[in-house]
Amino acid sequence: MTTLDAETRNPKGGDLVKRHRLSTRLWHWINAAMFFILLMSGLMIFNAHPRLYWGEYGANLDPAWLQIGVDDQQAGYLRIGDARIGTDGVLGRWEDADGQLRNRAFPYWATLPSNYNLALARRWHLTFAWVFAVGIFVYLVWSLLNRHVGRDLLPRRDEMRPSHILADLRDHMRLKLPRGIEAARYNILQKLAYLSVALVLIPGMVLTGLTMSPQMDASWPWLLDLFGGRQSARSLHFIFAFLLVLFVIVHLVMVLIAGPFNEIRSMITGWFRLPKERSK
Template identity: 55%
Template sequence: MRGPKAAMAGKPTKVLVKRHALVTRLTHWLNVLVISLLLMSGLQIFNAHPALYWGAKSTFAEPWLAMTKEEIGDQPRGITTVGGLKFDTTGVLGWSGPEGMREQRGFPSWATVPSWRDLATGRNWHFFFAWLFVLNGFVYLAWGLLGGHLRKDLLPNRDQLAPGHILHEISTHARLKFAKGEEARRYNVIQKFTYLAVILVLLPTMVATGLCMSPGFNAAAPWLVDVFGGRQSARSIHFISAGLIVAFVVVHLVLVVLSGLWNNMRSMITGRYAIEVEGGRS
């Protein structure tokens, strides 16, 4: 007859493993604050002219995106135009606020910093947190390169780049099946591709297009505006980049909740992540 120890020998046991270094955790939580305020102050700036164009100049009659107020049947309505499509977004975009106190503005007051109309203050907030974001990013990249974090944790290895493995990961993600045991110690290939795309492509694009809207920087490096096809194109790409970051954050939060909220939160606060190992081996 097997004793208690023998019976437990093959039973999976939860152990805590190191997953996130201190620098990763600090820069992550600082980015949570910085990106939130960048987004809200950016929407305050956008509200000064809630329309986007392509090219070097604003063709007011042909925005590819616009949030306006229109009178429809003697009733003011918020209308959002995307390309040739129009959507009634009354109460949220274009014409928002409590019933009886609505006003014409692109994004509602609860989504902007400050909540009232103040372009100068919105710019001050945006520029301050933009530079804080850049400095925080330099710290993360410098530590990631010098400490090997980018190479060891974010670069896919040869096995992960195999087409069969990539298709398997896409399939398991689509079915919301999350890694268990030893596989949970490290990022999977989908996570690595996504984080690298955000860190090395999306965020630098947002910073570069933001610089294109600075008159002082335009004077120092006019070529950068040309790279993005003109000032208005740069503004549009900046807005799209911000939207993609919001989409990334939303998906990220959903997956954090579905794959284990407390375990993920603990790993980003203490650095320790719980996994199941056979027989209690760590």
């Protein structure tokens, strides 16, 4: 077995290469935990008022662009704009662990805590949001300084050609993943996905979250202008969270396809075994 540094030697399929820095690995696993805590406590907070609005104000008497509720026939539904989707049993009305029917937006298995408790969900959310917010800030500064962003994440010009992106998309669709030395670097779809998470979605989560704080709106009034008001920020907070859920699902599927043992090892120890080149 040979272990190589991908940058100094010319590794080939089958070799172990150092793939993830300690800072990336630490941040990854902290985020993995934060993702579930913040998502599930966030869904509980949403349950306290399962309606979303655009603009500065928005309450029960104002029009909501998204709503989860129970209709006249006692069936749960999700309404987005004018489109109404029956979600009985999952959203709006569902059976809890004791077989009791509950009229709440998100079901007990998706929330933290599982029984309705806005105060406790806020404690979870607003405590671990500090870890999440400080985490992205420190990681971005650190990754600029150690050139992780510039070297590994920013696309090269030739990678941004539409033909290259399309070709990579086609390979992903056919589950034809890079092998050999190609697998030592992020491909363009990975770069774009990781950059949009680290530069847009996660900072967006933190900033829209801060915009919901009345004291932060006093301290940093530009937050209200940036997102178009507190209720818009609340809506965007929900949309960004939904996009992060999509990212995590695709991310986990890709890990399973690419080989979970090798991928998880590389995110724990840093070492990644390059998949063998296809035989010609």
